[in-house]
Amino acid sequence: MLLTIAFESDIPLYQQIKNQIITGIAQGKLKPGESLPSVRQLAADIGINFHTVNKVYQQLKQENRVVIHRKSGVIINPDLKLQADEAYRESLTETLEVLFAEAHLRGGTREESQQFIERIYHTFLQEGSK
Known part of the structure; x- marks a missing residue:
């Protein structure tokens, strides 16, 4: 699994890792049932504290995106079936409102936002x- 971490970014390391795993799943680069590196291995590969990776894996487990087994490690949930329910839509709306507010404050237009999307x-x- 190839991750690109920007250590100088304002986005926390755990969020960068989590975002890239979610994107990898959505794009089919990480398949249901596929193993992820162990907490210690991924932390060593990136050069970060293993608690950071553990935090990511625990959040992904709570979101039902991964399954953690003592013997087989962390795998992409083989039964991953996420639904766009009302709670998800509310969360998405809140996230987009902040992003669009920031774009507006910086002089962005509706047309530019649509082009970005x-x-x-x-x-x-x-x-x-691919």
């Missing part, structure tokens, strides 16, 4: 088909 969505679909 289209470009990101298009790139996401292209990456997922």
